[in-house]
Structure formats: structure tokens, C-alpha cells
């Protein structure tokens with residue numbers, strides 16, 4: 001881990017802003033796209049860059065904006081890695097978001113987010129808060145292989161349940177789905193049934209597959225060799241050097257996901273989920289989450 005003073009903290013994406021307090025990640029997911037070479041890391045991916053002045057930058061940036069909006073965080077590195085336990089930079093940024101009446105859409109795989117649940121609840125009352133969790137496999141043994149540095153699916157579902165109890169809306173990313181590994185009907189229906197049980201607002205999938213590119217591919221193939229002997233060769237035979245690796249079962253799995261979502265009133269088109277997460281309606285706090 002190393003510390004830097006960053007020049008800026010917010011990046012504009014249309015009607016919302018994105019924020020990454022940390023750069024790099026220690027969760028060790030075998031399929032991680034963020035470690036791809038195109039992101040031009042100048043340090044090892046696990047040597048986390050900490051933007052130590054993030055709270056001050058954020059406070060100044062939010063004070064200068066006239067229109068309130070959503071702040072998205074967690075897209076490129078998890079805001080609740082081990083280091084957050086002591087550094088508390090994510091927490092301080094949430095306090096600043098609350099103080100300035102902005103909303104937040106926060107993405108994590110970690111149960112450390114429960115430490116800040118009171119704060120998230122307050123943001124959801126004063127503006128809007130959406131918590132996003134990734135669930136790729138219902139099998140906790142497989143989860144330990146795919147996402148070794150973070151809590152398992154069972155625990156993530158408990159986190160979603162806690163959010164539900166507080167009325168904090170949640171969105172689940174069912175991605176990536178790895179061909180020949182977690183691309184089964186049983187896996188997708190088990191995850192989706194749990195999403196129904198814990199009342200998620202939306203489910204995001206990008207076509208039931210995986211993307212691989214330089215930097216990410218090498219890391220993934222090493223993990224395949226270690227945990228799934230012979231699988232790398234199967235991937236190379238099926239997909240060559242392709243960027244997009246759709247599951248051979250993609251059509252059936254997408255149909256299954258859409259059917260369960262439709263039957264239970266869950267948003268399932270990515271554009272609907274993103275609109276829901278990125279919009280901050282003026283009267284949100286007076287609306288029921290079920291009206292949005």
C-alpha cells in the first residue's frame with residue numbers, strides 16, 4: 001500500500017459522478033478486469049494506491065456544485081478492502097456526501113460495509129443510497145476459489161438482508177459468469193431466488209459470460225491451471241484470444257434470469273438498473289423505494 005495526494009477525485013459520467021478512493025485491489029478475484037493492462041497501472045495491482053486527500057477533495061468538489069446528484073463508487077476497486085478498516089477513507093467520504101446532501105451508489109463484495117450501515121441509512125433518508133453487491137456463485141466452496149479475499153456469497157446475502165431491513169435499495173451484479181464453471185441453471189436460479197428473498201431492486205448481467213484482455217487473461221489462466229486443470233486448454237480451443245467469452249448456455253441463462261426478474265418485479269435490463277442507480281429524484285426521500 002502506498003499513499004498519494006491526488007489532483008482530483010470525481011469523474012463526470014453524464015448525470016452522475018464516479019469516485020475511486022483506492023486504486024488496485026486485494027480481493028484477488030481470479031477474473032478481475034480492473035487488473036487489465038489498458039488501465040495503465042504503474043504499480044503492482046495489490047500494492048494499493050491510497051488517495052489520502054480524497055475526503056478533502058470530495059468536500060471541496062461537492063461544495064462547488066449547485067445541483068445535487070448521485071456519486072458512484074466501487075467500480076474499479078472495492079471501497080471496503082482490508083485497509084479501509086483502519087484508514088476509514090470510504091467512511092469519511094460517506095460523511096461528506098451526507099453533509100452535502102448528495103446521494104451514493106456504492107458497490108462492494110465485502111461485509112465490511114455493515115460498519116457504515118447507519119451512515120448509508122442516513123444518506124438514504126436525506127438523499128438516496130443504493131448498495132450494489134456482486135454474486136457470481138451460490139456454491140461457497142467455488143466462491144472461495146473465484147473470490148478468495150472477500151466474504152462468501154452466504155455472507156453477502158446477509159448483508160443484502162440487513163440493507164433490506166433498513167429500506168436501503170440494493171442491486172446485484174450477476175457477473176462474470178465463467179463458461180464451464182459457474183454457468184449452470186442451478187447456479188443462476190439459486191442466486192436469483194435469493195435475490196427475490198432479500199428484495200433486490202435490480203439485477204445486472206452482461207450477457208452471461210466473461211471478458212478477458214491483456215493483464216487480466218494471464219492472471220485468470222494461471223488460476224485455471226491451479227484450480228481447474230485442463231480448463232485453460234478448453235477455453236483456448238473454444239474462444240482463442242477473444243475479448244468476449246459468452247457461455248455456451250448464455251441464451252438459456254439470460255432467459256431464466258429475465259423470467260425470474262419479471263415474475264418478481266425486479267429490474268433486469270442494465271439500462272434500467274443504471275438509470276435507477278444514477279438518478280437522484282428531487283423528492284426521493286418522500287417516495288417508497290417500491291415506487292421508483
Ligand code: SF4
Pocket residue numbers: 024025026027028029031032033034035076077078109
Ligand atoms: S473486488 Fe473487483 S476490483 Fe477487487 S479483485 Fe475483485 S473484481 Fe477486481
